[in-house]
Amino acid sequence: MKTKRIIKSGFRILGRHKMRTLFMMLGIVVGITALTLIFSLGKGTEKKVLDNIDRMFSGSSILVSAGAGQMMGGPMSGGPTTTLSVEDFEAIQEKISNIETWDPMLMIPSREVKYQENSENIRIFGHSGRSEWVWNIGITSGEYIDSQAVLTSARVALIGTTVVDTLFEDIDPIGEQIRIGTVPFRVIGILKQRGIDPHGWDRDNEVIVPYTTAMRRLMNIDYIQSAKLIVKDPKKMEGTVEQITTILRDRHVLAESEPDDFSIITPVQVQEMVSSTNKIFNLLLPLIAGISLMVGGVIVTNLMLISVNERTSEIGLRKAVGARSKDIQLQFISETVAITFLGGVVGVFIGMIGSQALALIMNLPPTVSWKALVLGIVFSSLVGFIAGVAPARRAASLQPVETLR
Amino acid sequence: MIQLHNIIKEYGKNNSLSVNALQNVSLEIKPGEFVAIVGPSGSGKSTLMNILGLLDVPTEGSYLLDNSEVSGLDLDELAKLRNRKIGFVFQAFHLLPRTSAKENVELPLIYSDRSDVKNLAFSALKAVGLEDRVSHYPSELSGGEQQRVAIARSLVNDPDIIFADEPTGNLDSRSGLEVISIFQDLNLKGKTIVLVTHDQNIAEHCRRIIRIYDGQIVADESIAKPKNAAEELTKLPSEKKEAESQNNV
Numbered sequence: 001m002k003t004k005r006i007i008k009s010g011f012r013i014l015g016r017h018k019m020r021t022l023f024m025m026l027g028i029v030v031g032i033t034a035l036t037l038i039f040s041l042g043k044g045t046e047k048k049v050l051d052n053i054d055r056m057f058s059g060s061s062i063l064v065s066a067g068a069g070q071m072m073g074g075p076m077s078g079g080p081t082t083t084l085s086v087e088d089f090e091a092i093q094e095k096i097s098n099i100e101t102w103d104p105m106l107m108i109p110s111r112e113v114k115y116q117e118n119s120e121n122i123r124i125f126g127h128s129g130r131s132e133w134v135w136n137i138g139i140t141s142g143e144y145i146d147s148q149a150v151l152t153s154a155r156v157a158l159i160g161t162t163v164v165d166t167l168f169e170d171i172d173p174i175g176e177q178i179r180i181g182t183v184p185f186r187v188i189g190i191l192k193q194r195g196i197d198p199h200g201w202d203r204d205n206e207v208i209v210p211y212t213t214a215m216r217r218l219m220n221i222d223y224i225q226s227a228k229l230i231v232k233d234p235k236k237m238e239g240t241v242e243q244i245t246t247i248l249r250d251r252h253v254l255a256e257s258e259p260d261d262f263s264i265i266t267p268v269q270v271q272e273m274v275s276s277t278n279k280i281f282n283l284l285l286p287l288i289a290g291i292s293l294m295v296g297g298v299i300v301t302n303l304m305l306i307s308v309n310e311r312t313s314e315i316g317l318r319k320a321v322g323a324r325s326k327d328i329q330l331q332f333i334s335e336t337v338a339i340t341f342l343g344g345v346v347g348v349f350i351g352m353i354g355s356q357a358l359a360l361i362m363n364l365p366p367t368v369s370w371k372a373l374v375l376g377i378v379f380s381s382l383v384g385f386i387a388g389v390a391p392a393r394r395a396a397s398l399q400p401v402e403t404l405r
Numbered sequence: 406m407i408q409l410h411n412i413i414k415e416y417g418k419n420n421s422l423s424v425n426a427l428q429n430v431s432l433e434i435k436p437g438e439f440v441a442i443v444g445p446s447g448s449g450k451s452t453l454m455n456i457l458g459l460l461d462v463p464t465e466g467s468y469l470l471d472n473s474e475v476s477g478l479d480l481d482e483l484a485k486l487r488n489r490k491i492g493f494v495f496q497a498f499h500l501l502p503r504t505s506a507k508e509n510v511e512l513p514l515i516y517s518d519r520s521d522v523k524n525l526a527f528s529a530l531k532a533v534g535l536e537d538r539v540s541h542y543p544s545e546l547s548g549g550e551q552q553r554v555a556i557a558r559s560l561v562n563d564p565d566i567i568f569a570d571e572p573t574g575n576l577d578s579r580s581g582l583e584v585i586s587i588f589q590d591l592n593l594k595g596k597t598i599v600l601v602t603h604d605q606n607i608a609e610h611c612r613r614i615i616r617i618y619d620g621q622i623v624a625d626e627s628i629a630k631p632k633n634a635a636e637e638l639t640k641l642p643s644e645k646k647e648a649e650s651q652n653n654v
Contacts, residue, residue: 005515016503317499320460321558322488322516324481400460404495 006327010334014342017307021339024303027296028343028383029350032376035289036351037358039372042285044355044364046278049198050271060100060234062241063265064089064248065226082223083252083261086211089227092247098240102229103127103134106214113207114179115167122163123206124180126214134228137208142174142189145210153212157185160204161193180207183217237266296343297383300336304391308332315395316403325396332395336388337381344380348373406565406597407434407457412466414452414620426452427463428620434599436565439592439631441608442601444617451570453617454601458491458568459483471565488516492559496571498551500543500558506530507539510558517562529557533587549580556587566597573607579641585610586634610634 014021057063067081086104093099106126113122129145131137139158149156157178164173173187194203215221231240241264248262308315315328323331352368359367414427426449434440444450455461456468459475462483468476475486492513500509510526530536533553543551552572559567569588573581589610592598600611608614610632616624 002516002518009515313497313499314501317495317501318512318516319484320458320487320493321513322484322562324484324516326481327484327516401455404460404497404499 002327003330006330007334010331011338013331013335014338020303020307024300024336024339025343025346027299028293028340028380029296029347031289031293031296032344032347032380033351033354034292035286035379036348036369036372036376037355038285038289039369039375040351040355040367041358041362041364042278042281043367043369044359045281046274047367048364049274057267057270059267060231061267062229062231062237062244063226064229064244065263065265066223066261068260068263081261082221084224084226084248085222086224088248088251089229091251092229092244095247096240096243098231098233098236100230100232101130101134102227103131104211104224104227105131105135106211106219106225108214108218111181111218112179113163113167115173115176118167120163120166120205123201124214124218125206125208126211126218127208128211131208134230138192139189140192142187144189145208150210150212153216154210155183155185155213155217156188156210158189158191158208159187160191160206162202162205163207164190166205180209180218185209237268241266293379293383297340297387300339300384300387301390304332304336304388305394308391308395311395312398312403315398316400319398320400320404328396328398329392332392333385333388336391337384340380340384340387341377344377347380348376351376406436406471407432408467408469409433409457410467410469412453412456412463412468414449414456414461415464426620427456430466430617430620430622432615432622432625434566434597436597437592437595438597438599439588439612440599441611441614442599442617443603443605443608443614445603447619448617449620450601450603450617452620454568454570454599457599458493459487484516488513488562490565492562492564492567494552494555494559494567494569494572496574498543498548498555498575500551500554502544503542505540505542506535506546506554506557509543509554510561512558513562519562525561526557529561530554532560532591533557547580548576549583552576552580552584553587556584560591566599567591569598569600571602572600573602573604579638581607582634582638582641586638589631589634606632 064084066084089102089104093102104127108124110121111124112119113124127135127137127145128150129147132139132144137158142158145156145158148154157180159167159173159178167173167178168176173190176187178185178187191204191206191208197203209218211224215224229244231237244264245260249260252261254261318328318331351372358364409430409432412427412430413425415423415425417423430449430453442450442453452461456463459470460483462478463476466476467474470486470490475483478486501512507526507530510529511522514522514525527536527539530539533556535550535553535557538546538550538554541550543554546554552575556567556572567588572584572588576584585607588598588600592612598611600607602608609628611628612631613627614624615622
């Protein structure tokens with residue numbers, strides 16, 4: 001009972017000096033707001049990245065790329081690896097029962113695409129008709145590439161909505177003739193909108209042609225850059241990857257000591273990559289927020305020490321009417337905890353509103369990190385407790401005889 | 406109720422410059438008394454008051470409060486005793502700023518073990534005539550009213566004895582008389598009151614005067630007919646009007 005009364009009175013005393021209380025709260029509010037923002041936005045960005053990856057790279061997918069240490073086509077070091085072929089994957093599909101289907105991918109990073117007087121440099125992809133399913137690519141009008149087009153290396157193209165806007169403006173592109181480089185193509189379909197991907201690429205500023213056409217007429221090569229496979233049973237993923245590795249090493253005639261001339265990426269690896277980048281995010285920034293929280297605590301300690309020095313006669317009086325040293329300590333620690341608790345609540349509140357607003361601007365899914373909320377309030381109260389120790393000790397050491405004369 | 410026996414208070418015991426603030430002080434105060442302790446500054450009256458009020462411990466000697474020895478108690482035990490048995494009134498009032506009169510009066514209750522605390526503060530304020538100043542802040546009260554709040558605070562735990570240290574020192578003569586009048590009233594109702602002052606006039610309102618000089622008691626006399634503060638108050642306004650009319654002439 002007495003303890004409760006002392007704590008309550010400690011909390012109420014803060015109303016006495018509103019400006020000073022506000023100042024003491026400032027450091028804590030900043031620290032907790034930062035912490036809440038970071039956690040909420042961090043969760044949001046991670047979620048968005050994983051969502052995006054999920055859309056393009058579901059749990060049943062395996063991506064095989066030519067050359068070790070490459071992803072999504074495009075060489076990273078040295079020249080292109082030329083050993084990955086369509087026949088490799090036909091063999092893989094034949095020999096591994098867990099493979100449901102697959103689709104090859106070729107990419108030309110930039111080539112001039114012309115329609116009448118309009119021209120733009122656009123990214124070109126080569127796929128098979130199965131790409132509609134394997135890569136989840138849709139069309140909004142016209143028709144998709146079919147197996148006949150692949151067989152005959154037909155000069156047909158699917159174009160994205162940004163390409164439509166840039167080259168065709170208000171004209172219906174279906175049936176029109178475009179030039180990719182020097183080669184004429186006929187537009188047979190418009191791709192469904194996909195937006196901007198985590199790399200910052202505009203996925204609607206692309207053109208898709210049959211891979212055979214890309215290989216023979218646009219790139220003049222007989223190898224492919226990568227392929228995406230869909231497995232029937234994701235639980236057997238590990239075994240399937242091993243089998244693919246064996247088959248490819250065998251077909252590419254690689255000696256035991258030679259490394260793979262291809263790389264295989266599974267969704268688990270992708271998620272791990274995302275998490276590890278996030279780990280830096282998740283470690284460094286909370287550290288900074290933690291430091292600002294500590295600064296807030298130091299501010300509270302100092303201002304409270306000043307307060308104690310000013311309130312010596314009050315402390316002496318309390319002791320005279322019966323407060324023991326530990327009652328005085330309890331009172332002052334209650335005051336600092338009340339300040340930092342309140343600061344934590346305000347900080348969490350501002351942080352939540354701020355993160356929702358920022359999520360809206362940055363086009364992230366708004367996530368509420370309840371962990372951040374609880375942690376924020378707990379940590380701020382903890383800081384208050386620690387910050388109050390020194391001032392409480394000093395207050396408790398004062399004797400009424402010295403202070404009441 | 407109070408029995409001091411050969412109390413010695415020494416400061417600076419461990420070096421050669423030690424000072425004896427109190428030397429072999431012995432006295433007895435019975436319940437219901439109204440005692441003034443009078444002496445010049447440096448006489449040791451404050452030291453004596455601090456020891457009587459359990460705010461300080463004697464270096465040597467015995468202090469029996471209600472027949473139990475208190476000179477050897479630790480700080481926490483002394484605090485508990487002060488809370489239960491002693492009420493304080495100070496020269497500088499020592500009210501908590503920006504806190505209502507009611508909350509100021511309730512302060513000792515926070516540290517008590519009592520649970521029946523609901524209306525005690527209000528009753529105490531009523532006893533000093535301030536029942537309609539309950540929510541006022543000290544800054545909104547006159548000096549006399551503030552001291553009366555302090556008196557109410559000293560009463561709220563129903564102590565056995567009230568110690569007042571120069572209670573009228575910061576007050577004008579009218580407010581001072583009002584305060585002394587309240588003390589006299591409380592004493593009539595049975596409260597033991599010990600007042601420390603250097604003002605002979607104030608001391609003559611009490612029923613016993615103990616004189617202290619250089620750390621020793623030099624006189625201890627009972628007053629047959631103490632001055633009546635309430636009566637003096639009724640005389641005051643006419644005297645004031647006389648002074649005013651004199652100024653106008």
